Structure formats: C-alpha cells, structure tokens
Amino acid sequence: xENPVIELIGLTKLYGSLKxxxxxxxxxxxxxxxxxxxxxxxxxxxxxxxxxGLTEPSAGSVTVCGFNATSNPVAVKRKVGYMxxxxxxxxxxxxxxNLVYIxxxxxxxxxxxxxxxxxxxxMVGLENAMHKKAGTYSRGMKQRLGLAEVLIKQPEVIIxxxxxxxxxxxxxxxxxxxxxxLSRQQHITVLLSSHHLNQVQQVCDRVGIFVEGRLLAxxxxxxxxxxxxxxxxxxxxxxxxxxxxxxxxxxxxxMNTEGVKAVELSGNSIEITxxxxxxxxxxxxxxxxGFDITGVHQKEYNLEDVYQRYFENISTEKETNGKSGNIFQxxxxxxxxx
Ligand SMILES: Nc1ncnc2c1ncn2[C@@H]1O[C@H](COP(=O)(O)OP(=O)(O)OP(=O)(O)O)[C@@H](O)[C@H]1O
Numbered sequence: 001x002e003n004p005v006i007e008l009i010g011l012t013k014l015y016g017s018l019k020x021x022x023x024x025x026x027x028x029x030x031x032x033x034x035x036x037x038x039x040x041x042x043x044x045x046x047x048x049x050x051x052x053g054l055t056e057p058s059a060g061s062v063t064v065c066g067f068n069a070t071s072n073p074v075a076v077k078r079k080v081g082y083m084x085x086x087x088x089x090x091x092x093x094x095x096x097x098n099l100v101y102i103x104x105x106x107x108x109x110x111x112x113x114x115x116x117x118x119x120x121x122x123m124v125g126l127e128n129a130m131h132k133k134a135g136t137y138s139r140g141m142k143q144r145l146g147l148a149e150v151l152i153k154q155p156e157v158i159i160x161x162x163x164x165x166x167x168x169x170x171x172x173x174x175x176x177x178x179x180x181x182l183s184r185q186q187h188i189t190v191l192l193s194s195h196h197l198n199q200v201q202q203v204c205d206r207v208g209i210f211v212e213g214r215l216l217a218x219x220x221x222x223x224x225x226x227x228x229x230x231x232x233x234x235x236x237x238x239x240x241x242x243x244x245x246x247x248x249x250x251x252x253x254x255m256n257t258e259g260v261k262a263v264e265l266s267g268n269s270i271e272i273t274x275x276x277x278x279x280x281x282x283x284x285x286x287x288x289x290g291f292d293i294t295g296v297h298q299k300e301y302n303l304e305d306v307y308q309r310y311f312e313n314i315s316t317e318k319e320t321n322g323k324s325g326n327i328f329q330x331x332x333x334x335x336x337x338x
Contacts, residue, residue: 001027005157005189006051010060013046013213020046022213023060028206030156031187033179035200037307038210044193047210048159051191052082065156081150081158085165087142091135095126095145098134099152106153120148124178140171147178157189158182164199172196176203201303209310216310225301228309232301233261234276238286239269239295246270250289257281268294 004027011024021043028034036044049055050062053073061068067075089098099117108116121130124144129137137145143163150158160179164172180203182188194200200207201221209217217224246265254263259275272282279298286293301309 001029003030004028004063005030005032005065006191007063008047008051008060009063011047011050011057011062012059013043013050013055014058019213021050021057024213024215026208026215026218028189028191030189031183032206033183033190033192033204035204035207036191036193036210037195037197037200037207037303039311042210043213044210045161048082048161048191048193051159052076052080078153079156081153081155083146083150083158083160083163085162087146087149089134089137089142089145091133093134094131095134095137095141096121096130098145099148102149103152108152116152117148120151123151124148125174139166140168140175143167143171143175144178147175151182155188157191159191159193161193162195163192164194164196172199179203197303197307207303209307211310217306221303221306224306225303228301228306230276232276232309233273234278235271235273235299236279236282237269237271237295237297237299238282238293239297240286241268241292241294243268244270244286244291254282254285257285 006026006028008024008026011021011026012019013021024047036047038044046055050057051064051069053062053069053076056070062070064076065079067079069076089095090101093101096114096117099120100113103113103117104110118127118130121127124147126141126144126148129141134142134145147158147160147163150160163179164175167175176199179190179192183190192200192204204221206218206220207224208215219227244265251263254260254272257274257278259278260272261275262271262273264271264273272278279296283293283296
C-alpha cells in the first residue's frame, strides 16, 4: 500500500512471557474503515495502545500519519481521536459545555470554540439536546457526544473501541451511517474494534481477525467470504412449485454425483451440500427429471460465518496437538457422505 496512514511493522508486545501481540504487519490507507475483530484477550487493545503511543512495543514499529508512535506520541495524539469503550463526561455540565471544555483542552482558539462545538453537535445529531446535562443522556446520546469530542480536534484517524455497545438497533444504524459519512466525506481513517460482526460487516471496508496476538486474516470481507466459499462445501437450496416427489433412485443418483455430500428434502425444497461449482449440474438434473424448479439459492458466507470458520479451525489445531498451518489448508466440511 502506498503512503499508509497507519503502518505496523513486526509489532510485538510481551507481558512477561505472554506474547500479547506477535509480529504484526498491517497497513491501513487514508479514508479506510478497518474492523479489528477477535475474542477477548486477542491483543486488540494492546495494539491500539501501541498505536497511540500509550504503551511501548517490545519489538517492531508503529507509524501513524507519518509519526512514530513510540518516539513521537504527542504528534500522533494530535492526529488521532480515540473513543474508548466507556467515555467519561462531566455529568453536571450540559453536553455543549462538555464539548467546549474538550475543545479548549485541545487548544482550539477561544473565538472558534463555541461555533465549532455547535457545528459538531449538529453533525452528530444532538443539536436539540445540547443544553441537557450530560448525566441525563442515554447511552446512544453519550456515544454521539463521545464521537463529537473525538472529532473536535479534526483528527485524521479515529479509533473506536466497541462504539455501539448498549445502543438500540435504530441508534446503531444511525451511528454507523455517521461513521461511514465521516470516512467518505472527510476521508477520516477509522479503526473500529468490535465484537458485533453484523455491524462490522455493514460499515467496514476491510477487517483483521486477531487471535492470540496474531493477525489470521486481513482482507476485504467479500474476499474473505469468497475464500471460505471456495474451500467449503457449498449449500444450494433448490425450490419447487410443490413438494418434490424425490424417489430413492433420484436421491441415489444425486448422491452419486461427484462432489455431492448430502441431500436433504425439506417441504418444497431440497438442500444439497457439495463441492463448489455444482449448481448448474443440480439444475440440469432436476430439469432432466421433469421437476418444476421455482428457485435456486446458493448460501453466501457472511462475516459471522468467516469468523466462525477461523475459530473452528483454531480449536481443531489445538485438539491436534497445536500443529499449525494455513487456516485454509484444511477442509472445513464435517461430511455426511461416507
Ligand atoms: N498490562 C498488562 N499486563 C499483563 N498482561 C496484559 C496487560 N494488558 C493486557 N494483557 C494481556 O495481554 C493479552 C491481550 O490483551 P488485550 O487487552 O490487548 O486483548 P483484547 O483483544 O483487547 O481483549 P478484549 O476484547 O477483552 O478487550 C491478554 O492475555 C491480556 O491478559
């Protein structure tokens, strides 16, 4: 990647004998929304802390907006807005005054402070609640106020740690839309750490899956799901006008097709599990046998599926005495056909 905004090279963090972050290489470009995924303890927060210059790497380097985060943390902090999981406010002050206070702390000239704060209140959709005390704000409103505080210094990068926790579904949608707008309109680079995979899928351009300090996957979601689909058995559902009269002979003929692993009849449809790329031959089979097809659906793999496959594989690796290898060198299918 040319001129990445965030660049990690061989980044490693040891806590005693524990490798919390293990030789991480990662580049994130300007305006990208990157999702950091991984179970508790995978090393996400430690990586973020090193990006902010709040903890020193044991080895490797972090560069953010051209500044080394370890040797020049102050310059990095000027460019980066960090919104932790639980942001604190002065509950007795109204929201606007909270924001004005943060604006002053960030050195925004006094003549501009109030205008800038109001502008941001509008941007995050709190213009009608800016005179309410922060202590009376709902969780969703607090997250918006937190985002306004992060944006007040006009950062080039924002790092959001579980920003949608505790917000209702409508609020989540609005919040994610706002993040997307910031990235697309203002070219702000966004690093989003979250366990909510469906939300990450909605908003992120690229994701990294962290496990035990290592980055096991780092790609566009569509490419990761295509990769899984190409390695997995593919599940195809063929629907019919009525309950298909599938005889034993038909079932056997289907099962004998090379690559087919399971055939299951369910109401007006038949679900076939088999190697990728067999859908046309299923269709030909049913047409040739006079079945009235009304629909064909191929299962798509979403981020949740991709994530699950990684963890199934990790467990398998552990069960087989920690023999490691490329996650996609294995077959994920636990077959039905003998
Ligand atoms: N200051 C510390 N001292 C010792 N060990 C630590 C310290 N901070 C984190 N760890 C350990 O490093 C590993 C990575 O922790 P980290 O907080 O980075 O994970 P995480 O992916 O952010 O998890 P979560 O999703 O729970 O926030 C964990 O095993 C954790 O116990």
